Amino acid sequence: MLIGLSTLSSDQIREAVRLGADYIGVGPIFKTRKQVDVCDPFGLEYLEYVARHSDLLFVAIGGSKAHNVTDIVARGATCVAMVTEIVGSDQIEEKITEIQKIIDNHPPGSR
16 A cells, blocks of 8 residues: 655655655646645646655646646656546546556656
8 A cells, every 4th residue: 555645845745755655746736626725836847846856756736637747747747646637528538548648658757
């Protein structure tokens, strides 16, 4: 079983490492309507920061869509959380396949 922690700052990333987390959630990267009372988005530059300063795997969270997943994985994210993009689709299986193809063609860190 893997244990992950959501993080909003470099201090929280260090704390996640200290606590022994297997991975961290990083975000929100983009504006999200799924969660209420969430902070302003960090943007893609924060993903680059996390990739350079943490050895933990991380999941990009917040506002991830098929049209921006290439930018997300290019900044080093090895996982991308997508809720609305997938469950809001009329063809969920096709949407997942589309996103998987995008990621397969743009491996993490490949700008």
